[in-house]
Amino acid sequence: MIDIKNTNYDLLQKQLSSLIEDETNLIAILSNASALINDNMDKINWVGFYLIEENELILGPFQGHPACVHIQIGKGVCGTAVSTNETQVVKDVHQFPGHIACDANSNSEIVVPIHKDGKIIGVLDIDAPIKNRFNDQDRIGLEKIVSIIENQI
Numbered sequence: 001m002i003d004i005k006n007t008n009y010d011l012l013q014k015q016l017s018s019l020i021e022d023e024t025n026l027i028a029i030l031s032n033a034s035a036l037i038n039d040n041m042d043k044i045n046w047v048g049f050y051l052i053e054e055n056e057l058i059l060g061p062f063q064g065h066p067a068c069v070h071i072q073i074g075k076g077v078c079g080t081a082v083s084t085n086e087t088q089v090v091k092d093v094h095q096f097p098g099h100i101a102c103d104a105n106s107n108s109e110i111v112v113p114i115h116k117d118g119k120i121i122g123v124l125d126i127d128a129p130i131k132n133r134f135n136d137q138d139r140i141g142l143e144k145i146v147s148i149i150e151n152q153i
């Protein structure tokens with residue numbers, strides 16, 4: 001059994017709020033959010049954002065290895081999060097039909113939709129090198145992180 005250090009989401013949420021409170025630039029907010037999450041989550045290998053442009057997802061600010069730039073809505077874990085408008089928690093990406101392998105090290109993944117003015121504008125995507133990395137606590141904590149971002153953009 002691999003030991004995963006629990007993320008302190010209360011602290012992470014407070015840090016994110018103060019980091020972005022005076023900022024309105026989307027790229028700056030997402031860049032710092034990805035860096036902060038990367039610094040504070042154990043056993044992840046990629047964290048970043050995809051933003052919808054002309055009806056597809058385009059790679060945004062991230063931390064990790066280079067990743068695929070274009071993802072079609074409805075494809076992969078990210079595109080499914082958009083088409084269903086629901087957070088996707090994938091225990092084993094190799095079992096997810098149509099999973100897009102950007103980083104060969106990834107084994108599990110969580111993707112949270114981001115909204116502005118009631119419409120989806122993109123997703124937060126986090127990959128882990130181990131299976132079953134993300135639980136319900138992570139989903140709730142990361143949905144709150146996304147809502148802090150939504151209130152600022």
Ligand code: SME
Binds near residue numbers: 046
């Ligand atoms: N695995 C994702 C693609 C993005 S990378 O993980 C950075 C997917 O299936 O949508």
